[in-house]
Structure formats: C-alpha cells, structure tokens
Amino acid sequence: MRIPIRWKLLLFIGVPVLLAYLAVGVTEFIVLRRDAMQIMQKEVQLLAQLQAEAFNMQLSEAQKITNAYAAFFQKQPDLELDEIHDLLRTILDSDDLIAGVAVAYEPFQSYDPSLRITAPYMWLQDGEYKLKDIGLEAYDYLDREWYTVARDPGRPGWTEPYYGPVFEGLLCTYSVPFFRDGRIRGVVTIDLDLVPLQETIPDAGIDDEAFAVFSRSGAIISHPDESLILTKTVDDLIKDYDDPQFKKLRQNIADATPGSARVTGFPMPYPHWMVLTPIQATGWTMSVSVPESSVMAPVYMRIRSLMMILGGGLVVILVAIFVVGSILSRPVTNLASAVSRMRAGDLSAQAENISNRDELGDLARGFNDMTTQLQKQIDQLALETAAREAVESEIRVGRKIQVSLLPQDFPAFPQHPEIGLYAINSAAKEVAGDFFDFFMVNGKLIVLIADVSGKGVPAALFMAVSRTILRNLANTGATPDEILTAANTLLVADNNAGLFVTLILLQYDPKSGHFSMANGGHPPPFKITTDGAVEPYGESTGTVIGMIPDQKWGKIEGHLKPGESLVLYTDGVSEAGGKGKQMLGIDGTQALIEPHSSEDPEQLCNSIVSYVHEYEDGNQGDDITVLVLKHDTPSG
Structure with a gap:
C-alpha cells in the first residue's frame, strides 16, 4: 500500500515526537519521583542512621572491651581459675548491655590441661553474680554457633540473636578468638541484652508501627509487637503478604546493604516506602517506613500540569509537519x-x-x-580481487613446489635399519626459508639443515638455489668443509640481495656411527647419549654462507654410539618467544629436549615443534625446522 509522504512525515516525525514527549513525561516523573524519594530517604535514613549509630556506638564499645580482654588472655596464657573469674567479673561490670561473659577453651588447652573442655560463664541476676562452668556440665559447646563463629574463621564474629539458655532474655553473642603459638586456644564471648537497645527506638522519634530491625538471616529482632521477635522472619513475611517488592528487599537484608521499595502489608497495611539502613557493627538492618501518599502527592500534581503543556505543543507540531510534507512531496518523486x-x-x-x-x-x-x-x-575492487587471487594462487603453488623439494618419505632408508631419521619443516608464512635434506652418497648419509635469512618468497627462492648447489657439491664426494667453502663461492658471486644462509652439513657413516660435520654460523646441535643426557655438540666451524667471499670452513669429527642421537634445529626453535616471554635460547632448547630424550626421532620432532607452537601462543614468528638423526640398533 502506497502512503503519501506527508502522512509518512506525520508518522515518522509525529510519532517520535509523541514518544519523545512521553519520554519527557516519564523522565520528569522519574526525576521528580527520584528527587522526592531522595528527600524522603535522606530524612528517613538520617533518622534511621542516627538510631543505627546509637546501636553501633553501644555495640562497638562492647566489641572493644571484648577485643581488649581477648588480647589479655592471649598475652597471659597461664592465668589461674580465680584470676579468670576476676576478669569475667570485670568485663561484666564494664558495660550495662553485657548480660553474661564467658571464656571457652579448645580441648585440653585450658588452665587445667587435664580437662577436655571448660568454659567458665558469669552473669548478673537480681544484682548477684552467678557463675557456672558450662563446659563441665555435659554441655559440649564446640559445635555451638557462639563458639564456631569465632573459632572457624579465626576472627571475631556475631551470632544470630537468640533467647538465652541460662536466663531469659533476648541476647546476641559477640565472640573473639585468642591464640597460643599461632593456634586458636579459645574464645572470649559476651552476651548482650538487646531489650534496652529496642527501648531506645521510640525515644528517637520513629513511629511505633514504622520500624523493625532484622538480623542478617532475616529474623525480626526488634519490633513494637514483641510476638514477632524471633518468631517471624523475612521469608515468613514474604509468604504472609505475597509482595514482590518486599521480596526484593530480602537480599539487601541478607547483605546488610541500604535499600528501599514500595511495599504493602508490613509494617503498614497500606502502600508505603520502606527504607533499609545497615547497622554496621553486627550486619543487622534497620527498616523505617513512610506512607506513599505523603511522598508522591506533589509528584502527581506536577506531572498532570506537564502533560497538559506537552499535549498542546504536540498538536501544533503535527499541523506544521502536515503542511511542510505537502510542500516537499513533489521534488522527492524523481x-x-x-x-x-x-x-x-x-x-x-x-x-x-x-x-x-x-x-x-x-x-x-x-x-x-x-x-x-x-x-x-x-570495478576497481573486482580488478584488485582478481589480481590478489592470482598472486595467492602462485604462492600456494610455490609452497607445494617447495615442500616437494624436501624429503617426504619416512622411514627414509628402510634398507638401513641402523639409520633413525625424521624431520619437520613448519613455515611461518606461505613459503619458508628453512629447509632440510638427506641422501646417500657412496654409502654415506649426507644430512643438511639450513636457515635462509629473511622470510617469504625471497628467502624461499634463495633456499631453492642453496639446496641445489649444496646437493650437487655433496654428490661429488667432497667433505663437509669443502662443500661449504665451494657453496659460499658460488652463492656470493650473484648475491645482489644480500641474503645468506646458516647451515649444518653432516657426512655420516651409518655402519660405524662416525661423522664429519661443518657448521656455517648455525645454532649448535644437541647430542643425546644412551643414558638420556642432552648436551650441545660442537661449535660453529665458520661464518654464514653467501655473504663474505674467500672464506673457508673447518669440520668436526664425531661419533654416534648405538642408541645416541643428534638433534639439529633452526633458530625458529631457539629464538621462539611468546608475548612477554623470553626467547628459549640454547639453554631453553636443551631444557625442552631433556624430558623427551627417550623418544624416537619422529616423536621427538613432534614434541619440539608442538612445544614451540604452544610457547609462542600460536603466533609463529619464524620458520621452524627440526631434524633428528639416531644411530639405531637393528631389531632381530
């Protein structure tokens, strides 16, 4: 269905404007409601905070007294029973809120080591001091909350409020551990009488029905209706009144965090705002409520006035949109x-x-x-895409050709079971500058591993040329040092790009295990002995190949006993390093090989390459080549 543009303008502009007006109204309502709530909350919270602070001051004073005497018990571990009784009496006299005090010991840690448990407890009743040892009267307190609340975490703690078992009264216990030789020896506890605290609330100016105090578990511990104390919890109130908003306050009470919500039923039967304020000393929560009507009446009046103004403005805007849309509709057609x-x-x-x-x-x-x-x-993108795909295709073909130049078949010499040999080449880019080679010449095994400077296509081309020259020279039967000297002469002659290659070339007799080795600036190999020891073998016998004319290379003579191996590798292994990690280096490479020294050549190659990939976090920075030559003992 075709709709004229002027009507679309009405829809596309008028509707957003209407929504914007509604948003303004809603925002204004939210702001006014928020401001009213903030004013109400500040007033009510101030009142609640003053009372909570009064609670805190009295509870904190009791805490300080208990902490001080717990420290005294810790510093004076050899107190006699009479001295302990005197201290209990002193603590009891120090604060009117303290209804009882005890010192309870861990098993066999008291003033009398023969006693399993003992807990002298003193309270004041009718102006007379009462004393009993609750640990000696078949009362095992070790699992009681007033004991475990301090013993288990090793720090002071408050219990949930309860009615005292020794004398009637609403109590709460504060417990502080004390130690000997770094281990908990016992707990000093005080029982606080909560009734005097509750009686101070109406004196603070809070309406009788407008306040309540909840414990951390949600139990009512202070309320004008004494029948609710310790008989009703937040969960009970949620079931009784089925108020979702009151249910949301459950977590604030459990976490002892400030909160507020519009609720109905408790403590007032009509809609009201309940404000929660934590009592920091104990983690309890004081709630103070105010009727919604007294908070929201000014807000509703302001919103009604605003809606009338916005409605008139909306009518004017819609008429203007219709007129302008009619004028603009013709030129838009084309x-x-x-x-x-x-x-x-x-x-x-x-x-x-x-x-x-x-x-x-x-x-x-x-x-x-x-x-x-x-x-x-x-058009330009199509041309560039075609050109890029052509280049990438050529590079992929180049890699396939490069891989085909490397030996692929393992075991390499099945007719020579005494030769254990395996190699892996992992390119950092599409094509690699590393390479390896091995082949037989006059009954001897030629083994070669090399690393061309640089990466990518230039290094790959120089690699192919170097491999061809080295293979041809090796087939003449020349010694390793002679091969490197002759190869350097050939590569230097036409090396205008300044590339060079580091390499190790071995001439190995598989029957005797004897070998000759020339090293052109390459990381030294590692020799694995029959007992699993790993150690660097040999030094460089000359500089890199292809850079400096008229250079000569020496050679190293060596021998592999049956069961011994040589591990050859490129600097993609020794110079590996992930983000924020140091390069492995020669020592790190040796440490990498040692746990795998008993593995066969294929397993060892795979273990080294896998470790380097993991060490570099999958971001391979250089070509990696590993070759392992082992003097195997033929089976059977």
Whole structure:
C-alpha cells in the first residue's frame, strides 16, 4: 500500500515526537519521583542512621572491651581459675548491655590441661553474680554457633540473636578468638541484652508501627509487637503478604546493604516506602517506613500540569509537519524512482531532471555522484580481487613446489635399519626459508639443515638455489668443509640481495656411527647419549654462507654410539618467544629436549615443534625446522 509522504512525515516525525514527549513525561516523573524519594530517604535514613549509630556506638564499645580482654588472655596464657573469674567479673561490670561473659577453651588447652573442655560463664541476676562452668556440665559447646563463629574463621564474629539458655532474655553473642603459638586456644564471648537497645527506638522519634530491625538471616529482632521477635522472619513475611517488592528487599537484608521499595502489608497495611539502613557493627538492618501518599502527592500534581503543556505543543507540531510534507512531496518523486531502480539491482541508476537549488536538489545530485563512484569502486575492487587471487594462487603453488623439494618419505632408508631419521619443516608464512635434506652418497648419509635469512618468497627462492648447489657439491664426494667453502663461492658471486644462509652439513657413516660435520654460523646441535643426557655438540666451524667471499670452513669429527642421537634445529626453535616471554635460547632448547630424550626421532620432532607452537601462543614468528638423526640398533 502506497502512503503519501506527508502522512509518512506525520508518522515518522509525529510519532517520535509523541514518544519523545512521553519520554519527557516519564523522565520528569522519574526525576521528580527520584528527587522526592531522595528527600524522603535522606530524612528517613538520617533518622534511621542516627538510631543505627546509637546501636553501633553501644555495640562497638562492647566489641572493644571484648577485643581488649581477648588480647589479655592471649598475652597471659597461664592465668589461674580465680584470676579468670576476676576478669569475667570485670568485663561484666564494664558495660550495662553485657548480660553474661564467658571464656571457652579448645580441648585440653585450658588452665587445667587435664580437662577436655571448660568454659567458665558469669552473669548478673537480681544484682548477684552467678557463675557456672558450662563446659563441665555435659554441655559440649564446640559445635555451638557462639563458639564456631569465632573459632572457624579465626576472627571475631556475631551470632544470630537468640533467647538465652541460662536466663531469659533476648541476647546476641559477640565472640573473639585468642591464640597460643599461632593456634586458636579459645574464645572470649559476651552476651548482650538487646531489650534496652529496642527501648531506645521510640525515644528517637520513629513511629511505633514504622520500624523493625532484622538480623542478617532475616529474623525480626526488634519490633513494637514483641510476638514477632524471633518468631517471624523475612521469608515468613514474604509468604504472609505475597509482595514482590518486599521480596526484593530480602537480599539487601541478607547483605546488610541500604535499600528501599514500595511495599504493602508490613509494617503498614497500606502502600508505603520502606527504607533499609545497615547497622554496621553486627550486619543487622534497620527498616523505617513512610506512607506513599505523603511522598508522591506533589509528584502527581506536577506531572498532570506537564502533560497538559506537552499535549498542546504536540498538536501544533503535527499541523506544521502536515503542511511542510505537502510542500516537499513533489521534488522527492524523481529521487524515489532512482532509489527504486537501485534497489532492483541497477547500481548505475541516476535521479533525472534535477533542477532544484535547495537541500533536496543537493541530495539528489549527491545520490547521482554516489552511484557513479560506487560503480567505479566495484570495478576497481573486482580488478584488485582478481589480481590478489592470482598472486595467492602462485604462492600456494610455490609452497607445494617447495615442500616437494624436501624429503617426504619416512622411514627414509628402510634398507638401513641402523639409520633413525625424521624431520619437520613448519613455515611461518606461505613459503619458508628453512629447509632440510638427506641422501646417500657412496654409502654415506649426507644430512643438511639450513636457515635462509629473511622470510617469504625471497628467502624461499634463495633456499631453492642453496639446496641445489649444496646437493650437487655433496654428490661429488667432497667433505663437509669443502662443500661449504665451494657453496659460499658460488652463492656470493650473484648475491645482489644480500641474503645468506646458516647451515649444518653432516657426512655420516651409518655402519660405524662416525661423522664429519661443518657448521656455517648455525645454532649448535644437541647430542643425546644412551643414558638420556642432552648436551650441545660442537661449535660453529665458520661464518654464514653467501655473504663474505674467500672464506673457508673447518669440520668436526664425531661419533654416534648405538642408541645416541643428534638433534639439529633452526633458530625458529631457539629464538621462539611468546608475548612477554623470553626467547628459549640454547639453554631453553636443551631444557625442552631433556624430558623427551627417550623418544624416537619422529616423536621427538613432534614434541619440539608442538612445544614451540604452544610457547609462542600460536603466533609463529619464524620458520621452524627440526631434524633428528639416531644411530639405531637393528631389531632381530
């Protein structure tokens, strides 16, 4: 269905404006409600905080007294029973809120080591001091909350409120551990009488029905209706009144964090705002409530006035949109037609007959310029994509050719079971500069591992040339030092790119285990002995190949006993390092090989390459090549 543009403007502008007006109204309501709530909360919270602070001051004073005497018990571990009784009496006299005090010991840790448990307890009843040892009267307190609340975490703690077992009264216990030789020896506890604290709340100016105090578990521990104390919990109130908003306050009470919500039922039967304030000393929560009517009446009056003003403004805006839409609808037709053709797939579509010298004309001409540039960009992108795919295809072919130059078949010499040999080449880019080779010449095994400077295509080309020269020279039967000297002469002659290659070349007799080795600036190999020891073998016998003319190389003579191996590798192993990690180096490479020294050549190669990949966090920075030659003992 086709809708005229003026009606669309009404919809696309009028509706957002209407929504914006609604958003303004809602925002204003939220702001006013928030401000009213903040004012109410500040007033009520101030009142609650004053009372909570009064609680805190009295509870904190009791805490300080208990902490001080616990420290005294810790510093004076050899107190006699009479002295302990005197201290209990002193603690009891120090604060009117303290209804009882005890010192309870860990098993066999008291003033009398023969006693399993003992806990002298003193309280004041009818002006007379009462004393009993609750640990000696078949009362095992070791699992009681007033004991475990301090013993288990090894720090002071409060219990949930309870009715005292020794004398009637609403109590709460504060317990502090004391130690000997780093181990808990016992706990000093005080029982606080909560009734005097509750009696101070109405004196603070809080309405009788408007307050309650909850413990951390949600139990009511202070309320004008004494029948609710310790008989009702937050969970009970949630079930009784089924108020979702009151249910949300459950977590604030459990966490002892400030909160507020609009609730009905408790403590007032009509809608009201309940404000929660934590009592820091104990983790309890004080709630103070205020009727909603007294908070929200000014807010509702302000919102009604605002809605009347916004409604009149909306009517004026909608009329203006309709008039302007009628004027603008004609010049837009040509542009809409061009857009339709472009949507149908004609990316060269142009808006025709554009003569307007206003913003709509600029829009149409900009559209025409855009489609022209878009077509040019599409054509250019197609050319670049084709060229890139051609290059990438050639590089993939180059890698396949490069891989085909490396020996692929393992075991390499099945007719020579005494030769254990395996190698892996892992390229950092599409093509590699590392390479390895091995082949038989006159009954001797030629083993080669090399690393061309640089990476990518230039290094790969130099690798192919170097491999061909080295293989041809080795087939003449020359010694390793002679091969490196002759190869350097050939490579230096036409090396305009400044590339070079480091390598190790071995001439190995598989029957005797004897070998000759020349090292052209390459990391030294590692020799694995029959007892699993790993140690660097040999030094460089000359500089790198292909850079400096008229150089000569020496050679090293060596021998592999049956069961011994040589591990050859490129600097992609020894110089491996992940982000924020040091390079492995020679020592790190040796440490890498040692746990795998008993593995066969294939397993050892795979273990080394896998470790390097993991060490570099999967971001391989250089070509990795590993070759292991082992003097195997033929089975059977």
